Amino acid sequence: MRILITDSSSRYISRALSESFKELGHESMVIFDDRGFYLRGFHALTLSPFRNGARRLLSICKRRTGAALEKAVSAFRPDAVLVIQGDYYENSAISRIKDRFHIPIINWAVHDPVISEFFDPLRIEHFGSYSHILIADELWKPCVYFFDTPVSYMPLAGDPMVYRPLATEKDIDILFVGDFFPPSPHGTTGIVHARVLERILRGGYRVQALARHRGAVLPFVPKLAKLSLIRGPRSPLALNALYNRAKIVLNLFSLDFKYDAPESLFSVALSGAFQLAEYKKNIPLLFCESVICFGSLSELETKVSFYLHNAAAREHAAETALSAAMRQHTYRIRSEAILKIISSHVK
Amino acid sequence: MNRKKILILSGGGLDRLAESFQLAFESLGHTAEIYFEDRNSASLNYFKFFSRTPFTHLCLKYWEKHKETNSRQYEEKIMAFRPDMIFMYNFNSISVRLFKKIRDIYKIPTAYMVFADPLVTDKLGSYFLTNLIYCSHLFFINPSAIPSLRLVSGASMHFLSLAGDPRFFKPLNLAKDIDIFMMGQFSSISVATVTKAYILDYLCASGFDVSAAGSGLNELIERPEFPHLKKLAVIASAPLSAEEVNILYNRAKIVLAPEHPRDKDAPSPRAFEAALAGSFPLADYQRDAEALFEGNLVTFRSVREMAKKVRYYLDHGEERENNAKKLHEVTLWRHTYLERAKEVMNTVFPRERTPRI
Numbered sequence: 001m002r003i004l005i006t007d008s009s010s011r012y013i014s015r016a017l018s019e020s021f022k023e024l025g026h027e028s029m030v031i032f033d034d035r036g037f038y039l040r041g042f043h044a045l046t047l048s049p050f051r052n053g054a055r056r057l058l059s060i061c062k063r064r065t066g067a068a069l070e071k072a073v074s075a076f077r078p079d080a081v082l083v084i085q086g087d088y089y090e091n092s093a094i095s096r097i098k099d100r101f102h103i104p105i106i107n108w109a110v111h112d113p114v115i116s117e118f119f120d121p122l123r124i125e126h127f128g129s130y131s132h133i134l135i136a137d138e139l140w141k142p143c144v145y146f147f148d149t150p151v152s153y154m155p156l157a158g159d160p161m162v163y164r165p166l167a168t169e170k171d172i173d174i175l176f177v178g179d180f181f182p183p184s185p186h187g188t189t190g191i192v193h194a195r196v197l198e199r200i201l202r203g204g205y206r207v208q209a210l211a212r213h214r215g216a217v218l219p220f221v222p223k224l225a226k227l228s229l230i231r232g233p234r235s236p237l238a239l240n241a242l243y244n245r246a247k248i249v250l251n252l253f254s255l256d257f258k259y260d261a262p263e264s265l266f267s268v269a270l271s272g273a274f275q276l277a278e279y280k281k282n283i284p285l286l287f288c289e290s291v292i293c294f295g296s297l298s299e300l301e302t303k304v305s306f307y308l309h310n311a312a313a314r315e316h317a318a319e320t321a322l323s324a325a326m327r328q329h330t331y332r333i334r335s336e337a338i339l340k341i342i343s344s345h346v347k
Numbered sequence: 348m349n350r351k352k353i354l355i356l357s358g359g360g361l362d363r364l365a366e367s368f369q370l371a372f373e374s375l376g377h378t379a380e381i382y383f384e385d386r387n388s389a390s391l392n393y394f395k396f397f398s399r400t401p402f403t404h405l406c407l408k409y410w411e412k413h414k415e416t417n418s419r420q421y422e423e424k425i426m427a428f429r430p431d432m433i434f435m436y437n438f439n440s441i442s443v444r445l446f447k448k449i450r451d452i453y454k455i456p457t458a459y460m461v462f463a464d465p466l467v468t469d470k471l472g473s474y475f476l477t478n479l480i481y482c483s484h485l486f487f488i489n490p491s492a493i494p495s496l497r498l499v500s501g502a503s504m505h506f507l508s509l510a511g512d513p514r515f516f517k518p519l520n521l522a523k524d525i526d527i528f529m530m531g532q533f534s535s536i537s538v539a540t541v542t543k544a545y546i547l548d549y550l551c552a553s554g555f556d557v558s559a560a561g562s563g564l565n566e567l568i569e570r571p572e573f574p575h576l577k578k579l580a581v582i583a584s585a586p587l588s589a590e591e592v593n594i595l596y597n598r599a600k601i602v603l604a605p606e607h608p609r610d611k612d613a614p615s616p617r618a619f620e621a622a623l624a625g626s627f628p629l630a631d632y633q634r635d636a637e638a639l640f641e642g643n644l645v646t647f648r649s650v651r652e653m654a655k656k657v658r659y660y661l662d663h664g665e666e667r668e669n670n671a672k673k674l675h676e677v678t679l680w681r682h683t684y685l686e687r688a689k690e691v692m693n694t695v696f697p698r699e700r701t702p703r704i
Contacts, residue, residue: 143608195499255466
């Protein structure tokens with residue numbers, strides 16, 4: 001089978017999926033449609049007197065992205081197209097490609113579809129043109145299921161070729177990777193994370209963070225001044241090396257995830273590091289209780305204190321989570337599931 | 348429960364909700380007053396604009412200063428009224444400093460009714476979040492935000508579903524001369540508007556006689572994305588009073604009540620209103636709806652299923668009427684703002700619980 005992947009969310013997901021498809025004996029090609037920079041600019045302009053011009057530019061941007069996809073399909077002649085998030089495709093482009101080439105186009109929504117409210121509310125309607133919708137969080141279902149399109153729950157996963165245990169010294173007590181003021185609409189996520197870290201810092205723990213925009217939230221969360229910032233790249237390999245240096249990875253998630261978690265849950269598990277993860281309803285089910293979660297700040301403090309001083313308990317939890325992730329949550333396993341869905345659509 | 352004084356701070360929003368709560372509190376024997384005195388409200392638009400740019404974080408700083416200015420008159424009001432509880436809904440005008448003062452010095456419980464998921468979808472989410480952190484009680488129409496908010500707020504958090512007001516929405520025994528009706532607000536192109544338009548467009552394309560009312564409809568039907576909306580019967584392209592909406596519900600055989608996609612699992616306010624009007628609401632599936640309406644709310648999981656159910660219930664008038672009657676009874680018994688006011692009071696003052704009337 002030939003599968004074309006197009007990605008507007010995380011380049012790593014599409015690359016990992018593409019490699020997995022190839023390992024499974026299929027042909028795969030990836031194109032990127034990330035025009036987030038322009039989209040954010042147009043979005044800000046829709047609140048200005050230039051709003052009509054901004055909408056027109058947005059429309060042109062989407063038309064070009066759709067044309068690029070059509071061209072790629074025409075050249076590669078895939079049996080199916082997998083769109084990761086797909087923020088920049090109009091439904092007319094998706095419908096046209098489906099009709100012209102008679103192939104299924106599947107969308108994997110890796111962010112809450114209603115977030116398009118911030119950038120491009122009409123986008124929600126585009127979901128109606130796909131052959132199948134995969135959603136990374138079970139609670140997003142009500143946003144898309146009324147379109148006459150099959151919807152399947154497909155949690156995110158990790159890439160074991162990148163995230164893997166390393167024989168490294170554990171010289172970081174608590175590690176946090178994130179952003180205290182991510183771009184809209186995730187500003188609230190950053191503030192929540194800053195407040196969680198504040199509580200840990202108040203307890204006198206040493207926390208190191210690979211995080212941006214601390215200055216933006218310092219007036220509201222002054223304790224963050226005690227945070228040791230790590231400077232360096234955020235590539236998957238660099239992150240894996242960092243995870244492996246940490247006794248505890250404090251894993252806090254983007255707040256659009258309600259029942260499930262983003263890729264970092266699976267990446268940390270695959271790296272063999274011990275993580276304390278923010279509680280989400282489906283995490284215990286996905287990992288058979290092997291990922292240690294916290295649901296309140298007091299629970300977090302108790303668990304930080306316990307696991308920081310109990311290396312054996314930490315290692316046991318990390319090993320169990322690693323084997324659960326290897327068994328069930330790699331992109332290769334997701335690729336197999338996606339191939340089954342594609343087969344059900346290919347006549 | 349002893350007689351309490353309740354100050355309702357609300358910047359408006361959902362149709363007359365603050366007024367419904369005020370009357371409900373008063374029906375329970377309490378004194379309630381609605382107060383809203385924002386100054387410089389135009390500056391909110393500037394904050395909205397900057398919150399969409401890379402300078403978002405600067406907004407936080409100046410927004411707090413803006414709230415400091417507004418807080419003065421609210422503090423004066425609190426001092427003069429001396430409330431036993433402050434109830435807030437769609438309100439974001441007092442500073443963190445005043446919140447702390449209310450909590451630590453005046454020792455007044457503050458209850459906030461949270462509509463949109465404050466963590467993700469509110470366009471000014473991060474500013475509302477500051478509010479929520481300092482309230483003593485939070486009531487959510489959709490509980491999915493509670494786990495994350497528990498990480499940053501010590502407030503007591505509860506699920507409090509929407510409801511309807513039987514003063515406005517009641518059976519009128521009118522001729523059912525509208526087949527399918529949707530009431531809504533269509534003036535801004537939001538995710539909610541787009542979903543409503545998609546549903547209406549699908550029904551129009553399927554050949555049904557569909558009517559709708561609400562501001563912005565005349566513009567919406569001209570949009571190229573929804574070509575079949577030209578067949579839609581627009582009853583009014585302007586906001587209507589609750590009394591006018593009730594008449595339309597009573598004239599309709601089927602009232603479409605899709606929920607805002609943001610409020611996952613929470614039924615639409617239109618479902619409560621139409622049920623109280625004795626009409627037949629048809630809603631998209633929401634997990635909470637089953638239990639809230641005791642299995643009487645008819646729902647659909649796709650537009651195709653919706654069209655099938657619309658056809659079925661248009662052809663089976665007796666079954667539709669029987670269902671509407673049952674739904675009306677359940678809603679009148681369980682989902683009025685009087686019931687919600689009791690839940691709020693029983694939660695905030697647990698030692699003085701109001702017995703169920």
